[in-house]
Amino acid sequence: MSDPLIDIRNEYKIYIMGNEQVYANDNINLKIDRGEFVSIVGKSGSGKSTLMNIIGALDKPTSGKYFLNGRDTSTMSDDELADIRNKTIGFIFQQYNLLPKLTLLENVELPLLYAGIKVKERRIKALESLSKVGLKEKYNQYPNQLSGGQQQRVSIARALAGSPSLLLADEPTGALDSKTSGDVLNFLKKLHSEGNTIVMITHDNAIALEAKRVVRIHDGKIIFDGDTESYATEFQISH
Amino acid sequence: MLQSFKLAIKAILSNKIRSALTMLGIIIGVAAVIILVSIVSGYMGQMVEQFEEMGVNKITIFCRNMNTRHIDDDDMYKFWDEHPTWIDSLSPTVTLSSAIAKSGSDNLDSTTITGVSEDYLDIMKYKVEEGRNLVYADVAGRSSVCVIGSYVANTFYGSAEKAYEDTIKINGKPFTIVGVIETQDEDNFEEGGTDDFIWIPYTVATKMNRNGFINNFVMNSTDTLYTEEITEALEEKLSNVFKNDRLYNVMANSSIIKQLNQSIGTLTAMLAGIAGISLLVAGIGVMNIMLVSVTERTREIGIRKALGARQGVIMQQFVIEAAVTSTIGGVFGIAIGAFATKSIGAVMDIKANPTVWAVLLSFGVSVAIGLIFGYLPAKNAARLNPIDALRVD
Ligand SMILES: Nc1ncnc2c1ncn2[C@@H]1O[C@H](COP(=O)(O)OP(=O)(O)OP(=O)(O)O)[C@@H](O)[C@H]1O
Ligand SMILES: [Mg+2]
Numbered sequence: 001m002s003d004p005l006i007d008i009r010n011e012y013k014i015y016i017m018g019n020e021q022v023y024a025n026d027n028i029n030l031k032i033d034r035g036e037f038v039s040i041v042g043k044s045g046s047g048k049s050t051l052m053n054i055i056g057a058l059d060k061p062t063s064g065k066y067f068l069n070g071r072d073t074s075t076m077s078d079d080e081l082a083d084i085r086n087k088t089i090g091f092i093f094q095q096y097n098l099l100p101k102l103t104l105l106e107n108v109e110l111p112l113l114y115a116g117i118k119v120k121e122r123r124i125k126a127l128e129s130l131s132k133v134g135l136k137e138k139y140n141q142y143p144n145q146l147s148g149g150q151q152q153r154v155s156i157a158r159a160l161a162g163s164p165s166l167l168l169a170d171e172p173t174g175a176l177d178s179k180t181s182g183d184v185l186n187f188l189k190k191l192h193s194e195g196n197t198i199v200m201i202t203h204d205n206a207i208a209l210e211a212k213r214v215v216r217i218h219d220g221k222i223i224f225d226g227d228t229e230s231y232a233t234e235f236q237i238s239h
Numbered sequence: 240m241l242q243s244f245k246l247a248i249k250a251i252l253s254n255k256i257r258s259a260l261t262m263l264g265i266i267i268g269v270a271a272v273i274i275l276v277s278i279v280s281g282y283m284g285q286m287v288e289q290f291e292e293m294g295v296n297k298i299t300i301f302c303r304n305m306n307t308r309h310i311d312d313d314d315m316y317k318f319w320d321e322h323p324t325w326i327d328s329l330s331p332t333v334t335l336s337s338a339i340a341k342s343g344s345d346n347l348d349s350t351t352i353t354g355v356s357e358d359y360l361d362i363m364k365y366k367v368e369e370g371r372n373l374v375y376a377d378v379a380g381r382s383s384v385c386v387i388g389s390y391v392a393n394t395f396y397g398s399a400e401k402a403y404e405d406t407i408k409i410n411g412k413p414f415t416i417v418g419v420i421e422t423q424d425e426d427n428f429e430e431g432g433t434d435d436f437i438w439i440p441y442t443v444a445t446k447m448n449r450n451g452f453i454n455n456f457v458m459n460s461t462d463t464l465y466t467e468e469i470t471e472a473l474e475e476k477l478s479n480v481f482k483n484d485r486l487y488n489v490m491a492n493s494s495i496i497k498q499l500n501q502s503i504g505t506l507t508a509m510l511a512g513i514a515g516i517s518l519l520v521a522g523i524g525v526m527n528i529m530l531v532s533v534t535e536r537t538r539e540i541g542i543r544k545a546l547g548a549r550q551g552v553i554m555q556q557f558v559i560e561a562a563v564t565s566t567i568g569g570v571f572g573i574a575i576g577a578f579a580t581k582s583i584g585a586v587m588d589i590k591a592n593p594t595v596w597a598v599l600l601s602f603g604v605s606v607a608i609g610l611i612f613g614y615l616p617a618k619n620a621a622r623l624n625p626i627d628a629l630r631v632d
Contacts, residue, residue, distance in 0.1 A: 058545060058625050079549045086547020097542045097629070101249060113242065114547040158546075 003070045005165055005197055006032040006055060011064035013050050013220075024050040025061070026220035032199065034165065037192040039200045039211035047220040048201045049170065055199060056089055056168050057081045069165060086114050090159030094171035096151040098143040104130060104154050105139040111162040129157040133187070149180030156187065167191065169200045173207060185210050205237050240555070247560040250532070251567070261528045262568035264521030265608065269572025269601040270579060271514040273593050276507050277580040281591030283503040290496050294364060296327070296459040298469060300477070301488045304452035308481050312441070315456050318476060325465045328358035329458040333444040340437060341408040342395040349431040350391060352409060354444020360386075360420075362459050369399035370418035377417075378440040385409075386418040390434035407437065410447060414439060463493040470494065511597070515604070521568070522608035529561050529616035540620050541628025550621040557620050561613025562606055569605030573598055 013025035024047045032038055042048045053059035054066055057073050058081075066073045069088055073081065090111075091097075098107045108126040117125070130136045133153035135146075143151055152172065159167055169188065173181035189210065192198050200211060208214050214231040216224035224231060231237075251258045302310060312331050319326045333354030340347040360372045368389060377384050385407060389399060396402035399419035406413045414437075424433040445451045460469055470489050477487040533540070540553055577593040584591030 053626050056545070058629075079551075082544060082547050082549045085545060091545055093629070097538075097545075099539055099542060101253065110543065111546045114543075114549070114552065 039208040041208035090164040092169035094174040265568030268518035270576035273576030330356040354441035388434040526612035544625040557617035562609030565609030
């Protein structure tokens, strides 16, 4: 268990646009251990989403290596990546990404379904997960019957359902007002205090500071990696 | 799997008009296959039945005799002697043209008068109701006797018993009625119908006809196995006599039935093929809709893949959706096709039943269409990159 959960080595992601090469990720080296709460922060176009896709095993690097839970993802097939996403990562998206035609329960059950878990157990786990975010009673409703904050909580419930090693949140408060944003962030902190590993992507320094460790990227390169206090000091942000 | 079926039904129901239009293509295609195939095979089957009723063993010979080249009854009986195992019975049939038959003062205008041998009864598969059949002695002795159909007996004498041993005058010559034949066709019991006939010995008939030739013969083979050999031997014999194949014709019921059955096969296959093209078009419709459906649901597919759905799972979902759509269409098509077949059959007075193979085939084809034409869109869906798919709004 001494392996870090995330171990990215000399990772490049290069997009070819016409005859121009865009280094969306430019020699990224990043290790994240189990139990950490890390925010990845940067301006628009800095390469955050690109990095999140790599971390989330949604995409493969152009070059370099990515070990997730000790396994090299850069040589995996499409289906192997699907399996590793299913078992190790819980996604929380900016746009919630709930399926509108499924009930909340069915939405939360999805990762369990793809893990091949039997109906009964699936139901129990999904309900458990929904009750963690305080929406157990609404299990039979549809996403469009909920507020934005509630939908984001459902998406957190879905991310938690399969007890993944990593919660990966991409701008989780991007679509929410400041009050509900605060609720969601507090909830993430609570999950962290319960031992979950969380990686949160954001463009907002104030939100980045809610984590324990901040990684700042600029033009595809990591320009800062350290604890929240030193980040606040170095970038002169009031905490 | 079960989950995929539920999802498929949900997806189909969520866009009812579109699904219904897609199914319509399949419905029309399947119904067309069933209607065309069933009606045609019902119609042709009825023709086959008619020939079978006339006797599968029956072989008919038509000749146009002339003074220089002709055959007679002796030639044909000699042919029978040469091939005793092939032939069961033989009768010349001599139609008395422009003969006037009279029962007392009544004219029998519509009655067919035919000169036949004692075997004719068996060949026609008729039975005597009253009296007896013609016998060899009548033929050999050129007796002035006759056997009549039940219509003649009933109409001109009141009943078979009353007609028996009474007389009929043909061209002024009295013939004793020695037998009456059972009614053959109740539905056609009228003037000129099946039961309106008089049989006299053919030897008498040839004498009454001016030229004295026997132009037609009928025979029954002992078994349809010999049909071809008999036909060939007869044609060889007739060809030697007439030297011109337009002057004779040998027609075997069993070969006609065989030919008919062959044409039924070809015709139904052809019609099924034509209707199959409409199924193909329907399949392309299914594919089109599935491609649209995949495009519309790109985001959904992206989410599912991000959450860990393997390619096979996504693929299965869309293939099943296409297959369920076309299967539902197929079932409706079968129902409509079967109903239409019955109605059209009733209107056209044909015993048309939706044939099992047409139903099974079109059902199979509609399921297959779903699978085949759903495959490409499903593959597109399964191959979608989750990142690209998630970016779409
Ligand atoms: N599929 C792609 N093809 C070409 N270029 C791409 C692609 N994806 C990203 N890029 C480029 O890579 C760079 C980094 O993009 P990325 O989406 O990672 O930025 P980001 O930090 O997430 O920005 P934002 O905060 O606006 O979401 C950008 O210059 C972008 O134009
Ligand atoms: Mg981004």
